[in-house]
Amino acid sequence: MTRSCEKEIEADESYFGGRRKGKRGRGSGSKTIVFGILERDNRVSVSILEDVSAKTLVEETVKKVRRGSIVYTDRWRGYSSLMFCGYKHLSIDHEYSFKSGKVYINGIEGFWSFAKERLIKYHGISKEKFLYYIKEMEWRYNNRNKELYGLLINYMLGANNT
Secondary structure (H helix, E strand, O other): OOOOOOOEEEEEEEEEOOOOOOOOHHHOOOOEEEEEEEEOOOOEEEEEEOOOOHHHHHHHHHHHOOOOOEEEEEOOHHHHHHHHHOOEEEEEOOOOOOOEOOEOOHHHHHHHHHHHHHHHHHOOOOHHHHHHHHHHHHHHHHOOOOOHHHHHHHHHHOOOOO
8 A cells, every 4th residue: 555545544453362361452462463554445554563552553544644535443542643644534433333424444344354264274373474474464355356376376477566
């Protein structure tokens, strides 16, 4: 994903790392935090984060999304400063609703489901190699309507320079 997009964007973070006792979600210290940005009806881009502070979330968003875009998020306080960075920021409170007109993040939530469903079969992935696996899920999702085998062959042979 490039910064050239001036579209509707969904941003969200998710936690990967298996089922463990104790805190879950944002409070779990041992899980890997993955931040995702989805252009509606287009591509997803993911990156691994150390934390979900406002500074980190805004820095990642500014790297990938052109100012002036509409950014849809959940109500996590880390996203509240996006409107001061040149974005139109709209959020949905999942405590009450998952969709309110065009305000939803169901697309990026769908990617999280897609990735977790496919990664669960590995029964654990080392933190050192997790980036490769999540980037593979990004690639598979972005090319989900294409014939992947032929696409891979073209990439390996250097026939596709995109």
